[in-house]
Amino acid sequence: MPLLHIEGLWKSYGDRAVLRGVDLDVDPHEVVCLIGASGSGKSTLLRCVNLLETVDDGAILLDGEEITAVGAKEDAVRRKIGMVFQSFNLFPHMTVRENITLAPVRVHGIPKQEAAAQAADLLARFGLADKAGDYPDSLSGGQQQRVAIIRALACRPEVMLLDEVTSALDPELVTEVLGIVRELKTEGMTMILATHEMGFARDIADTVCFLHDGALLERGSPDQIFTDPQEPRTREFLRRVIASGRL
Template sequence: MSGTVETAGATAEDGAAGTAPVLRLDAVRKTYGRDSVVLRDVDLEVAPHTVTALIGASGSGKSTLLRCANLLEEIDDGAIFLDGEEITDPRADVDAVRRRIGVVFQAYNLFPHMTVLDNITLAPRRVHRIPRAEAEARAHELLERLGLGGRAGAYPDRLSGGQQQRVAIVRALACRPRLLLLDEITAALDPELVGEVLAVVRDLKDQGMTMVLATHEMGFAREVADQVCFLDGGVILERGAPEQLFGAPREERTRQFLQRIIQAGRL
């Protein structure tokens, strides 16, 4: 890959909000049915141009937290704010909110009958009403910068898993999101392809993109995150800077989790 990845960078929203968080969760609670509590009174703040990593065992609530932040899941209590605006208010324009948040899932979710270029430009053209020529120029620029310059006309089944995931990231960036949510984006990849996707995230961090990522890549979280949150049973049990949380965790449950990760050779 060459060059850098253009992001939203500093915006008028930053100037208006100062150092106010881009994303804030206040006492967010999410249940499935009567007895399954997935998120328990979660509080979280994500500052502009920072990376927050969510770690924890499978089923701890990481993915649900991201889905709630993008309003793909309806919360049962609490509130979520984007740049100070309560997006969980029933009067909020859900479509307008989602236009400001990019999401990349572990499954690439590319349309198999569309070319790479059409996958990327669909939302800018249909949702944001960006002229085709402008949307395609943006797509070509991003593809080139992510090492996919010759793949615009290819169909997803002609790409490797790592290439498909990079296309999914390009698709999320094409709409110039305020916030990028990444949900286990390397989980479905062969080990040899993980590095190329993580390199993209590293580049996005360097360019100032605000991100929240759920990951099992502990070494990567330690390297790129400004804030790490350990979830257990739907609760953010511990949070802190990477050097603190990975080097000197305060909670016994955090220490147990990290010890298993170390024994598995993943940290």
């Protein structure tokens, strides 16, 4: 049974359909990479899974429970799903420690001392032990993104959603953030990533999904998608990627 089941998902803004009947299953410990051009629906799909967007039709099930059903409790769902945004979204008036402990204390009811100890452990693990008392504006982009990932991990999610987590970073900072994602994979974290880093997707994904114009046109293993894509639009997209030097 998949951990996450998406069936017939539709989402529109006015007359424009952004997601068109998307079906996707994600198994426990699986890493799924969403690829496609900007505007293909990758970020919207992640936002729908985290209930940041209301779906127009279709259903999303987590652990067999429909989280898009009428009356579903969004806060309860988000306790199980961590999301990391491309723009970090850290609270600038809070220290790194306060950013990380806010949700565990306020949403999960974890005692402050326990949450602080967990934050310290995570910061040490990801090389930021000396930044706990700093404010986000004093950190590099790579450090801010690492803090954003740690903040999501502090809630002990079942699924992690990562939305173009390297797109706002300078090239030299991309490697350190992708290293954390690789580490999470080795630990068995279930993840869905929207990414423009094709080489990284090929390296880390169990399944690659190509989205075009809101539809999931093709899915398969990294080897199949990147060496023998079946859909003409997938082949054209990858030709452009190769020509740009991103694969």
